Amino acid sequence: MKKSKSFWGYCLLALVIYAVVQLSISMQLLDLYYQNMLITMCINIMLAVSLHIVIGITGQFSIGHAGFLAVGAYLSAVATMKLGLPFPIAILIGAVVAALAGLLVGIPTLRLKGDYLAIATLGFAEIIRIVFLNVDYVGGAAGMVVNHMSTWTYAFIGVVITILVISNFTNSRHGRGCIAIREDEIAADAMGINTTYYKVIAFAIGSFFAGLAGAIYAHNFYIIQPTTFGFLKSFDILIYVVLGGLGSLSGSVLAAILLTVVSTYLANFPETRMIIYSLVLIIVMLYRPTGLMGTKEITDLFKIGKKGGSKA
Amino acid sequence: MTNNLLIKAENVGIQFGGLKAVQNVNMYLNKGELIGLIGPNGAGKTTTFNMLTGVYQPTEGAITFDGKKINGLKPYQVTKLGISRTFQNIRLFKDLSVLDNVKVANHNLAKHSIVSSIFRLPSHFSGEKKMEEESLAFLKIFGLDVYKDELAKNLPYGMQRRLEIARALAANPKLLLLDEPAAGMNPQETHDLMELIAFIRKEFGLTILLIEHDMHLVMGICERIYVLDHGQLIADGTPTEIRNNPKVIEAYLGEEVVD
Numbered sequence: 001m002k003k004s005k006s007f008w009g010y011c012l013l014a015l016v017i018y019a020v021v022q023l024s025i026s027m028q029l030l031d032l033y034y035q036n037m038l039i040t041m042c043i044n045i046m047l048a049v050s051l052h053i054v055i056g057i058t059g060q061f062s063i064g065h066a067g068f069l070a071v072g073a074y075l076s077a078v079a080t081m082k083l084g085l086p087f088p089i090a091i092l093i094g095a096v097v098a099a100l101a102g103l104l105v106g107i108p109t110l111r112l113k114g115d116y117l118a119i120a121t122l123g124f125a126e127i128i129r130i131v132f133l134n135v136d137y138v139g140g141a142a143g144m145v146v147n148h149m150s151t152w153t154y155a156f157i158g159v160v161i162t163i164l165v166i167s168n169f170t171n172s173r174h175g176r177g178c179i180a181i182r183e184d185e186i187a188a189d190a191m192g193i194n195t196t197y198y199k200v201i202a203f204a205i206g207s208f209f210a211g212l213a214g215a216i217y218a219h220n221f222y223i224i225q226p227t228t229f230g231f232l233k234s235f236d237i238l239i240y241v242v243l244g245g246l247g248s249l250s251g252s253v254l255a256a257i258l259l260t261v262v263s264t265y266l267a268n269f270p271e272t273r274m275i276i277y278s279l280v281l282i283i284v285m286l287y288r289p290t291g292l293m294g295t296k297e298i299t300d301l302f303k304i305g306k307k308g309g310s311k312a
Numbered sequence: 313m314t315n316n317l318l319i320k321a322e323n324v325g326i327q328f329g330g331l332k333a334v335q336n337v338n339m340y341l342n343k344g345e346l347i348g349l350i351g352p353n354g355a356g357k358t359t360t361f362n363m364l365t366g367v368y369q370p371t372e373g374a375i376t377f378d379g380k381k382i383n384g385l386k387p388y389q390v391t392k393l394g395i396s397r398t399f400q401n402i403r404l405f406k407d408l409s410v411l412d413n414v415k416v417a418n419h420n421l422a423k424h425s426i427v428s429s430i431f432r433l434p435s436h437f438s439g440e441k442k443m444e445e446e447s448l449a450f451l452k453i454f455g456l457d458v459y460k461d462e463l464a465k466n467l468p469y470g471m472q473r474r475l476e477i478a479r480a481l482a483a484n485p486k487l488l489l490l491d492e493p494a495a496g497m498n499p500q501e502t503h504d505l506m507e508l509i510a511f512i513r514k515e516f517g518l519t520i521l522l523i524e525h526d527m528h529l530v531m532g533i534c535e536r537i538y539v540l541d542h543g544q545l546i547a548d549g550t551p552t553e554i555r556n557n558p559k560v561i562e563a564y565l566g567e568e569v570v571d
């Protein structure tokens with residue numbers, strides 16, 4: 001089975017990346033600035049991949065992803081700071097509650113299509129943000145102080161789990177059902193796919209991993225505030241997915257890495273930051289209108305001409 | 313007759329706003345029959361298919377399939393019960409491979425859960441393997457196995473039509489609805505297609521309802537024919553009866569006359 005062979009290949013690659021970075025950190029080759037960039041990169045990859053399953057795979061144009069990031073951030077922060085629970089359990093709480101919020105938002109909104117769905121999800125994300133803004137228990141507008149607990153190890157494990165779960169889901173009858181919905185919802189329905197069920201499932205899985213990213217995010221910056229989770233954050237995540245190429249998991253990972261690096265460096269030039277960032281986006285979209293990877297995966301590039309199995 | 317009955321539509325009709333697109337349709341299909349549904353453009357043939365498959369909910373009448381009332385069911389539920397279809401304007405999953413198009417329709421053949429797929433449990437692998445084998449077998453019947461890794465959108469037109477039928481068949485139907493499957497095909501392709509339809513009907517013990525614009529073709533292969541005009545059934549009977557029916561001749565006046 002060549003599938004399991006390539007699987008172990010990826011495991012090895014992941015292990016090498018992890019070990020190299022971890023070694024550099026313990027040998028103090030990477031200062032805090034770069035460590036922080038790497039953790040931010042991991043968070044952004046998780047966000048990109050978790051939105052990819054909703055937009056890229058299932059074709060549901062949700063633009064309120066920051067709402068679920070907020071749920072994960074706040075709930076995990078409450079778990080560690082108020083309830084004194086261990087960090088791993090707090091991460092799980094953040095992710096599970098975000099998934100529940102995803103179900104709650106997804107069940108009514110996923111009946112809508114196109115622009116209507118986009119507006120409804122954006123609206124729900126704002127509602128979530130405003131709820132946190134008005135709850136004094138979590139600090140209201142001033143925000144909530146959170147201890148620094150996120151490490152490269154947590155962030156990296158988070159990325160690996162996110163990618164593994166979402167690509168396993170995608171490469172199964174369930175993922176194919178979701179892709180069929182993206183391609184043609186009426187035909188998918190006529191072929192026996194319960195379209196509502198799969199849209200909601202994809203949405204809940206996406207929300208779960210956005211919540212996971214939120215937990216790691218919250219414990220990386222000492223403070224979380226409702227303003228961080230506004231619609232601009234949702235658009236940032238959307239940009240990873242679109243720029244990477246709708247339907248390509250590796251594309252969204254690549255875009256998240258690229259844009260994290262670009263915006264980290266641009267933080268040194270606050271006046272021109274947004275202009276350059278926008279220019280990068282415009283240039284990529286001009287030369288690659290279907291995104292960096294189109295609908296292809298990086299792995300496709302290595303096996304041109306000797307393709308046997310199925311892929312999505 | 314009753315225990316042989318597969319589907320029955322009684323006084324079925326649908327209204328869009330004020331417009332009665334289809335009304336008072338009474339039709340039945342016995343198990344194993346190949347029945348034609350004909351009528352001029354805009355007569356309501358596709359709309360009738362949409363009602364039989366749950367895409368549209370009839371505003372009047374009842375549809376019974378295999379002893380169960382199916383109005384009110386969603387399309388995927390109707391499909392699970394055993395009705396599958398093709399579309400007049402091809403609706404393939406364009407960016408999926410030919411094989412994956414068929415696999416989507418095989419969805420309910422395997423039973424492995426989401427959890428088993430995420431954790432790659434043994435039931436995931438056995439389920440996916442079964443789907444792959446079954447899908448390849450369907451592609452082979454339709455001569456599409458050589459294209460299995462092509463994207464559906466890159467297939468030649470005639471092959472796309474064939475793939476739609478293969479996909480519909482993969483959903484494991486008792487009743488297959490074909491909406492103008494030969495549209496846009498040349499005579500040779502049409503001829504081959506009709507042989508193929510006759511073959512799969514025998515091979516899978518299917519009951520088939522066929523919408524076709526080409527009267528010759530329908531007359532040649534169908535046991536009975538229903539004729540729709542302006543949303544109403546104006547005739548039904550054997551090809552010979554239909555050919556000599558004055559109402560049918562009138563409805564088709566101006567179109568190519570049947571000989």
Ligand SMILES: Nc1ncnc2c1ncn2[C@@H]1O[C@H](COP(=O)(O)OP(=O)(O)O)[C@@H](O)[C@H]1O
Binds near residue numbers: 328352354356
């Ligand atoms: N969703 C709809 N809304 C309004 N009118 C419709 C709809 N679907 C079909 N119709 C109308 O029903 C009539 C029959 O169409 P159709 O079933 O496609 O005809 P046929 O397949 O026999 O050529 C047409 O007048 C069409 O405009």
Ligand SMILES: [Mg+2]
Binds near residue numbers: 357358359400
């Ligand atoms: Mg039609």
